[in-house]
Amino acid sequence: MRDVAVVGAGMTKFGKFLDRSMKDLAGEAVKGALNSAGVDKSKLEVAVVGNATAGLITGQEMIRGQVVLREIGIGGIPIINTENACASSSTAFHLAWLYVASGMYDMALAVGMEKLYHEDKRRSFQAIGAAVDVEWMQQMQAQMKAARGDGDGARGDMPSPEEGAGEKRSMFMDFYAAFARQHMAKYGTTKEQFARVAVKNHFHGSLNPHAQYREVYSLEDVLASPPVAEPLTRLMCSPIGDGAAAVVLCAAEKAKQFTSKPVYVRASTLGSGSDRQPGEPDLTQRIVQQAYEQAGVGPEDLSVIELHDASAPAELVLYEELGLCAPGEGGKLIDSKATYFDGPMPVNTSGGLISKGHPIGATGVAQIYEIFAQLRGEAGDRQVRSPKVGMTENGGGMVKGEAAALSVHIFSV
Amino acid sequence: MRDVAVVGAGMTKFGKFLDRSMKDLAGEAVKGALNSAGVDKSKLEVAVVGNATAGLITGQEMIRGQVVLREIGIGGIPIINTENACASSSTAFHLAWLYVASGMYDMALAVGMEKLYHEDKRRSFQAIGAAVDVEWMQQMQAQMKAARGDGDGARGDMPSPEEGAGEKRSMFMDFYAAFARQHMAKYGTTKEQFARVAVKNHFHGSLNPHAQYREVYSLEDVLASPPVAEPLTRLMCSPIGDGAAAVVLCAAEKAKQFTSKPVYVRASTLGSGSDRQPGEPDLTQRIVQQAYEQAGVGPEDLSVIELHDASAPAELVLYEELGLCAPGEGGKLIDSKATYFDGPMPVNTSGGLISKGHPIGATGVAQIYEIFAQLRGEAGDRQVRSPKVGMTENGGGMVKGEAAALSVHIFSV
Numbered sequence: 006m007r008d009v010a011v012v013g014a015g016m017t018k019f020g021k022f023l024d025r026s027m028k029d030l031a032g033e034a035v036k037g038a039l040n041s042a043g044v045d046k047s048k049l050e051v052a053v054v055g056n057a058t059a060g061l062i063t064g065q066e067m068i069r070g071q072v073v074l075r076e077i078g079i080g081g082i083p084i085i086n087t088e089n090a091c092a093s094s095s096t097a098f099h100l101a102w103l104y105v106a107s108g109m110y111d112m113a114l115a116v117g118m119e120k121l122y123h124e125d126k127r128r129s130f131q132a133i134g135a136a137v138d139v140e141w142m143q144q145m146q147a148q149m150k151a152a153r154g155d156g157d158g159a160r161g162d163m164p165s166p167e168e169g170a171g172e173k174r175s176m177f178m179d180f181y182a183a184f185a186r187q188h189m190a191k192y193g194t195t196k197e198q199f200a201r202v203a204v205k206n207h208f209h210g211s212l213n214p215h216a217q218y219r220e221v222y223s224l225e226d227v228l229a230s231p232p233v234a235e236p237l238t239r240l241m242c243s244p245i246g247d248g249a250a251a252v253v254l255c256a257a258e259k260a261k262q263f264t265s266k267p268v269y270v271r272a273s274t275l276g277s278g279s280d281r282q283p284g285e286p287d288l289t290q291r292i293v294q295q296a297y298e299q300a301g302v303g304p305e306d307l308s309v310i311e312l313h314d315a316s317a318p319a320e321l322v323l324y325e326e327l328g329l330c331a332p333g334e335g336g337k338l339i340d341s342k343a344t345y346f347d348g349p350m351p352v353n354t355s356g357g358l359i360s361k362g363h364p365i366g367a368t369g370v371a372q373i374y375e376i377f378a379q380l381r382g383e384a385g386d387r388q389v390r391s392p393k394v395g396m397t398e399n400g401g402g403m404v405k406g407e408a409a410a411l412s413v414h415i416f417s418v
Numbered sequence: 419m420r421d422v423a424v425v426g427a428g429m430t431k432f433g434k435f436l437d438r439s440m441k442d443l444a445g446e447a448v449k450g451a452l453n454s455a456g457v458d459k460s461k462l463e464v465a466v467v468g469n470a471t472a473g474l475i476t477g478q479e480m481i482r483g484q485v486v487l488r489e490i491g492i493g494g495i496p497i498i499n500t501e502n503a504c505a506s507s508s509t510a511f512h513l514a515w516l517y518v519a520s521g522m523y524d525m526a527l528a529v530g531m532e533k534l535y536h537e538d539k540r541r542s543f544q545a546i547g548a549a550v551d552v553e554w555m556q557q558m559q560a561q562m563k564a565a566r567g568d569g570d571g572a573r574g575d576m577p578s579p580e581e582g583a584g585e586k587r588s589m590f591m592d593f594y595a596a597f598a599r600q601h602m603a604k605y606g607t608t609k610e611q612f613a614r615v616a617v618k619n620h621f622h623g624s625l626n627p628h629a630q631y632r633e634v635y636s637l638e639d640v641l642a643s644p645p646v647a648e649p650l651t652r653l654m655c656s657p658i659g660d661g662a663a664a665v666v667l668c669a670a671e672k673a674k675q676f677t678s679k680p681v682y683v684r685a686s687t688l689g690s691g692s693d694r695q696p697g698e699p700d701l702t703q704r705i706v707q708q709a710y711e712q713a714g715v716g717p718e719d720l721s722v723i724e725l726h727d728a729s730a731p732a733e734l735v736l737y738e739e740l741g742l743c744a745p746g747e748g749g750k751l752i753d754s755k756a757t758y759f760d761g762p763m764p765v766n767t768s769g770g771l772i773s774k775g776h777p778i779g780a781t782g783v784a785q786i787y788e789i790f791a792q793l794r795g796e797a798g799d800r801q802v803r804s805p806k807v808g809m810t811e812n813g814g815g816m817v818k819g820e821a822a823a824l825s826v827h828i829f830s831v
Contacts, residue, residue: 006522060474065548065551065552067548068549081704086501089480138478140439277494279494401480404493409480409481
């Protein structure tokens with residue numbers, strides 16, 4: 006396998022764009038990536054397109070990539086359509102990387118795109134429900150309804166209660182909430198600490214022109230926002246949204262033909278959940294370790310990290326799983342403000358899923374967009390000082406309570 | 419890139435299985451492939467799963483592969499979900515090949531699966547309609563309705579008229595019918611010649627226990643079956659169906675550890691349609707040529723071919739595009755019976771899409787199943803004599819009148 010570089014990246018603003026089609030969104034992102042790379046579309050040799058819900062939202066299944074790329078004159082080349090729930094486009098990036106790393110092609114496009122908003126909001130809700138085993142979910146919902154009073158689901162991968170969230174929506178946030186409560190019970194982590202993650206990410210989002218939400222919120226604002234499932238409030242959860250992101254990859258040995266600032270892929274990993282034996286590492290631990298080994302770096306080497314904060318507790322726990330701090334110390338880490346963009350361990354400088362937004366199929370490549378911008382010193386008001394190594398961590402879906410897909414990438418200048 | 423071999427293959431019978439889930443169908447195919455290879459599931463390092471319509475038929479999007487594989491205890495490894503309409507699982511196979519050919523993994527699983535039948539038949543019809551640009555299709559349908567009397571769509575990628583085919587269904591068969599009429603006008607090809615393709619494939623299907631239709635039909639039967647769109651009758655068109663197929667790939671250098679009869683992948687190609695300049699080769703010509711070059715063989719070297727006979731005229735025209743005969747000579751080739759399983763150029767010995775059936779996401783890997791069986795001498799009553807080199811050709815979807823995806827593979831013993 007040979008070295009691969011990212012030479013261009015583009016993305017749309019994330020948000021609620023009922024009047025924009027997926028063709029329109031993906032087109033903007035792809036043209037942005039090509040312009041950024043200074044690469045003509047005719048030079049692309051393969052394209053991999055990640056999307057999660059178009060089949061259920063727009064009715065466009067099967068050839069989603071061809072449909073959007075054809076619109077901007079890209080065709081003829083192999084086009085791969087891939088899905089992995091919220092990790093759809095990190096999976097697309099991984100495949101694009103594989104094509105180039107293998108030597109099969111020199112120049113590849115990876116795209117992530119999603120239109121999650123629909124005039125009939127029930128469609129958005131139904132679509133999100135397909136990120137789990139739908140048969141199993143129906144059984145779980147019946148059990149969970151019986152077990153709880155009935156605090157309903159909200160933001161997150163989910164629409165807010167006001168938007169009419171039904172039973173299906175609450176499941177993911179119920180999962181995150183249960184997870185958060187376990188961490189509180191085991192380590193004494195507080196609701197305020199989770200809220201501080203949200204405060205940080207909303208602050209970062211306020212500095213990012215692509216972010217869906219750009220307001221700054223205080224700790225009190227976050228705690229006082231509508232409850233979702235204890236300890237989660239709405240401002241601790243990622244919203245639904247629309248958007249697209251794209252990057253151009255090429256063989257590292259040719260990267261300098263296109264840019265003086267290539268960003269090199271040091272690790273590209275993907276895994277899925279499994280039935281573990283007691284004591285075995287979990288999916289995140291396994292894949293993160295694999296990525297560190299591939300890249301030959303450790304957590305102490307990371308300058309900037311984008312991770313999958315579908316809810317604030319997820320970020321806090323990931324601090325521990327990525328090795329940024331010891332197990333149980335995630336709360337202290339956010340208290341120290343170390344993960345602010347101007348701190349020693351910047352996390353989710355883009356605003357993360359919570360504030361930048363989470364058009365699920367677009368999220369993986371959008372994380373890579375942020376790391377690309379940071380490592381090139383092009384992140385504007387939220388620029389980390391002289392970053393050398395960046396990581397993205399992107400999870401997706403659930404099968405019987407475990408993540409269905411998890412992808413970690415490490416990059417360096 | 420290193421050499422890759424197929425060491426095991428499994429598939430279900432194709433048919434209408436309202437009482438069987440996709441988990442059930444895919445599970446049978448995967449277990450069959452693992453048993454055939456003598457490989458324990460714990461040895462798999464990556465799985466790529468092709469499916470086209472589950473999102474629209476069952477509501478299961480995003481993590482289709484994880485859901486079905488988890489059911490039979492396969493997890494932990496990278497699982498890629500991919501779609502490319504009727505070429506979904508040849509795309510899956512191509513990616514599995516890439517993982518092994520690149521040296522990244524030694525052992526990969528490729529799966530194709532589809533449940534196209536649904537109790538509410540409208541769902542099947544809507545799902546098939548997603549194999550094109552849905553926006554464009556709506557415009558075309560309006561034009562076509564105005565232009566024709568209104569012979570309705572039928573089998574094919576489509577349900578039969580009796581099953582309630584609506585406007586959306588007829589489009590693919592209208593396309594094939596127009597294509598057939600052009601060939602008739604240009605070369606004098608006759609309706610009877612198209613019918614002979616169907617007679618052959620139904621005969622082959624009668625010899626294949628996995629085939630959806632196992633009746634033998636005469637030329638008169640085919641011509642007298644209900645009209646779909648002139649010159650197509652129903653028996654010239656592939657039906658909708660349910661089914662799954664799976665294969666195990668491994669590094670060629672390790673293949674003999676598992677079987678004395680590995681089948682080697684000599685070419686793995688994938689392309690998509692594009693806006694061509696006048697005189698440029700079409701997608702099929704390009705990809706077929708690429709496959710011949712990769713494999714270092716020509717049409718004269720092929721012992722057995724599975725090709726995408728979504729309708730009988732498609733097979734006849736593909737004879738010419740694959741170089742089995744000169745342009746315009748496809749009619750003569752079928753008249754000569756050369757493409758029967760016991761002839762000099764056997765085509766669609768499985769029964770093809772017309773008779774074996776066409777559960778769209780399963781078709782690509784099912785074609786490879788047939789070539790695997792033939793090259794190993796395990797094709798029973800339809801066994802070709804001492805085949806050495808086999809080819810699969812699998813097309814999918816349409817974007818503005820061109821194929822959205824096309825994949826050709828060449829195999830040898």
